[in-house]
Amino acid sequence: MADAAPRLKGLVEQLLGEPLPLRIRAWDGSQAGPPGAPALVVHHRRAVRRLLWRPGELGLARAWVAGDLDIEGDFYTALDLLSGLIWERGEDARSLREALRDKEVRSAIRGLVRLAGPLPPPAPPEEEVRRRGHLHTRRTDRRAISHHYDVGNDFYAIVLGPSMVYSCAYWRDPDGTLEAAQHDKLDLVCRKLALAPGMRLLDVGCGWGALAAHAAREHGVSVVGVTLSREQAAHARKHAADRGLTDRIEIRVQDYRDVTDGPYDAISSIGMAEHVGADRYLEYATDLHALLTPGGRLLNHQIARRPRRDETAYDVDEFIDAYVFPDGELQPVGATVTQLERAGFEVRDVEAIREHYALTLRRWVARLEADRDRAAELAGPGRTRVWLLYMAACALAFERNHLGVNQVLAVRATDPGGSGMPLRPRTWN
Structure with a gap:
């Protein structure tokens, strides 16, 4: 029957x-x-x-x-x-x-x-990552980043579109194009950092190089971009070369902890700090503070979770940790602000843009569904299913306020405490 x-x-x-x-x-x-x-x-x-x-x-x-x-x-x-x-x-x-x-x-x-029927079940799918060793060493961070990002630039092009920007877009018009929204996000970051010709920008977790190219071309700055993904770095270098920007953009396969050639006039960290880990966050913030010139600005764009009843308990999302972002950790936005200030930054602005991420994720899901067969050829059917599930589930999480995303603008104060910020800093709106 x-x-x-x-x-x-x-x-x-x-x-x-x-x-x-x-x-x-x-x-x-x-x-x-x-x-x-x-x-x-x-x-x-x-x-x-x-x-x-x-x-x-x-x-x-x-x-x-x-x-x-x-x-x-x-x-x-x-x-x-x-x-x-x-x-x-x-x-x-x-x-x-x-x-x-x-x-x-x-x-x-x-x-x-x-x-x-008979237990146990088959072994977990090959896309699942087993946690090994201590969290957030240089070696384990390289392995985690490679798992997520080194799956083929052509696969990511299907999901992200021509901009190749893998972070929350900024939607002035919810019915607008993904390309326009990502352009507006890149420009918003640059304007919050008050970039101007001759300045030096460090882009931590530079991805496929879109922000570096936008900052160099539209704002006349010199950019050093660092990533742990070799495939991202290769794409970012070609992206810069195709636009005639190699004299102003340097892309490195390098851990942010190994950057020693400061000072920089500004630092962008867009969708990277989620990989740092709670125990390493003060180190991360302190390192970036030391790399900035006095009066220099940091724009930290980061996903946040909601506070838990027991903040001493270590808790991870099993699916995300095993299949998507191994070793990734989310913190409440208050914890991020506190750690930045403990490192010596003065936090000057926090903008919550979670609705923007829900819109962005739905566009990425639609792109992947529209070209699912090709994506499966490039990255395998299992990984394609991983990306569909995680992006759709995250879209719902942002829509229901289970997750947030925030742009935190911080400044390294000048002696004896000046910030170099205008009296009305939100001139980017």
Whole structure:
């Protein structure tokens, strides 16, 4: 009998203690659930084994990346419904030990084991990274950056478009083009830094070189860009050469901790500080402060999480850590401001732009979905599935205020405490 879907639906509802808001379509062709709702397509019973072996986010991610699970219908609606069942339970969820005391839960698990077949499940997909060694050493940071960024510039071109900017755009018009919004973001950064001809800019985590080229061409500065990704560096150098800017742009494969040729008049750090780590953040801020000339400005553009009840607990997003940004850590914006000030900076402006990131991510998802077959040829179907899931889930997280992104403008004060800032610094608006 083709009855896997209704059995699976009933057991999951018994386990959760609430109705399942999605349809289920199972490997035997059976279906169950609310008509018209998005469907969770379970291609193989090993998807259930993965979830039983690693309940929650990581098991679900493994099944998705391996292609054992799919979504039929609106992707964002399905993720939103799933988030209520898995991600948003958070600190209010019962521990597994407490849950297993419940006879209904134990009965549901026994039923799922019978339905899933022999345990354990297959090995995790090859795209999964295992954490090894100490966090945020030069070696482990190089490995983490390479995992995320050295997957092929052609793949990133599909997602990002011609601008090759992999950070939140700045949308003056929500119906505008991604290219225009990224151009406006680059120019906003340059204007906040008050770049002028003859100045020297350090771009920490320079990516594919778009900001370096914009700053050199439009604002007449000399730029040193540093990245740990060799593929990014190769693209950034070609990008500069194609625009006749090699005399004003130097791209290095270098750790920011190894930059010693200051002082710089300004420093940009756009979407890089998420890789630094909480324990290293004061070191990061202190290093950048030392590289700036007195009166020099830092523009730190960084994703932030919301504060937790217990800030002493170490907590990471299992899916992001295993498949997307190994060793990445997010902090509340207040912690970032505090660490910058502890390093000697004076924070002069904080602009929250989280809605802009939701718009940006939806555009990236649309680009990847439109050219998904080509992306899979370039980077593999598993990695393509990783990027679709993480970008769509992050778009929802920004829209629902679970994540934020902030541009923090800080200055290295001059003796005896001057900042060089105008009385009305928001002249960039």
